[in-house]
Amino acid sequence: MDPKRRAGEEAVKLVEDGMLVGLGTGSTAYWVIMEIGNCVKAGLNITAVPTSIRSEELARSLGIPLIPLDDIPTGGIDLTIDGADEADGDLNLIKGGGGALLREKIIASNSKRLVIVADASKEVKTLGQFPLPVEIVPFGFKLTMGRLEAIGGHPALRLTEGDEPFVTDNGNYIADCRFGVIEDAAALEKTLNLIPGVVENGLFVGMAERIVVGREDGNVSVRERVRRG
Numbered sequence: 331m332d333p334k335r336r337a338g339e340e341a342v343k344l345v346e347d348g349m350l351v352g353l354g355t356g357s358t359a360y361w362v363i364m365e366i367g368n369c370v371k372a373g374l375n376i377t378a379v380p381t382s383i384r385s386e387e388l389a390r391s392l393g394i395p396l397i398p399l400d401d402i403p404t405g406g407i408d409l410t411i412d413g414a415d416e417a418d419g420d421l422n423l424i425k426g427g428g429g430a431l432l433r434e435k436i437i438a439s440n441s442k443r444l445v446i447v448a449d450a451s452k453e454v455k456t457l458g459q460f461p462l463p464v465e466i467v468p469f470g471f472k473l474t475m476g477r478l479e480a481i482g483g484h485p486a487l488r489l490t491e492g493d494e495p496f497v498t499d500n501g502n503y504i505a506d507c508r509f510g511v512i513e514d515a516a517a518l519e520k521t522l523n524l525i526p527g528v529v530e531n532g533l534f535v536g537m538a539e540r541i542v543v544g545r546e547d548g549n550v551s552v553r554e555r556v557r558r559g
């Protein structure tokens with residue numbers, strides 16, 4: 331079985347009756363949503379909020395009950411299960427490879443628990459090999475990219491296969507940045523979000539509670555974040 335599928339199915343064991351569940355985005359979160367769909371068909375009673383239009387459409391097609399975000403209290407999501415592009419030893423993450431980082435971060439920051447599903451390729455010692463997605467508004471995007479360049483981000487505007495700017499579910503662009511090894515993810519996250527024109531960035535610091543990793547040998551490993559201090 332695909333390691334991503336294995337991780338997804340294992341993580342869904344954390345979903346309990348009555349929960350409000352955040353549905354992630356990407357090829358690993360796909361398996362989470364598929365498995366939640368199976369559980370709902372088998373009688374699991376949950377409601378869910380998606381992190382992208384893609385995940386919303388999949389969830390709807392499977393009959394997973396969705397509720398509008400505006401109908402839930404701040405911080406009211408019980409559990410969100412989502413993928414990641416990189417996860418370091420402290421479970422700090424790079425996300426946004428699929429372009430859904432803004433909605434993913436809003437949902438994650440309103441979740442009591444964030445569980446990451448991944449295959450082993452996502453585990454890294456230090457963040458930074460995967461280009462860091464930064465969501466920027468189209469207005470003045472070249473100026474904003476100049477600011478990202480000035481702080482060493484070497485930004486590249488994400489393009490579609492037709493060479494048009496990739497547009498997020500929120501109508502924004504993505505600048506994929508190469509900062510090299512990211513020693514201080516918390517500081518970089520703040521610095522980026524102070525740049526006018528930047529909406530959000532794909533660094534998720536101190537948010538994930540655990541990571542469920544599907545491995546090629548058929549095993550699944552679970553690692554929890556060590557709380558420091």
Ligand SMILES: O=C(CO)[C@H](O)[C@H](O)COP(=O)(O)O
Pocket residue numbers: 354355356357358359412413414415424425426427428429430431434
């Ligand atoms: O952050 C994301 C989308 O914005 C995804 O969770 C991340 O890109 C991982 O995707 P995949 O599971 O397909 O490797």
